[in-house]
Amino acid sequence: MTTQIKAGSEVVMHFSIKLEDGTAAESTKVANKPAKFVMGDGSLTKSFEDCLLGLTEGQQQSFKLAPEDAFGLSNPDNIYHLDRSKFSSDTPAEEGSIVAFAQPDGSELPGIIRSVAGDSVTVDFNHPLAGLTVEFDVEILSVN
Known part of the structure; x- marks a missing residue:
């Protein structure tokens, strides 16, 4: 069986x-x-x-x-607009790239950079x- x-x-x-x-x-x-x-x-x-x-x-x-x-479903509350100064040459703000962001508890949360406009970077923390x-x-x- x-x-x-x-x-x-x-x-x-x-x-x-x-x-x-x-x-x-x-x-x-x-x-x-x-x-x-x-x-x-x-x-x-x-x-x-x-x-x-x-x-x-x-x-x-x-x-x-x-x-x-x-x-x-994609949750609009999981989309953030961050200042470009939060990014560096190690983690450039490039559309389509996935960046790990440190959380207060020490864990990392991946975010997908959806767009870069001037000093504003749109990061999507929804599951890809x-x-x-x-x-x-x-x-x-x-x-x-």
Whole structure:
């Protein structure tokens, strides 16, 4: 009997996340390092976990997830306008680049520079895939 994925299952799988246009956003196959996690440990969102419930070892499946079920909708409150003086030659303000900003607790928060106009730099702290519909492809390697 094959074990089905359920709450608390330890799962090893390859996955890839693609955008609607087919662009690969992330894949464990690139480095050939499958993801290993326990269902419910917070590694994946509930929506991603719900896709996996009932799958068994060896199974491959694709799921299309709307933004609100994947990485959330883009939140305008997570877009900040910073003064260009906050940037340096080490971390230049270049449109499209991702910059890590130190938080008060010592952690770092990545932000995408969306635009640079004069002394104003627009930084988006939403997840880079927020607001996008994604395709979640999985290949289940083992279930315990």
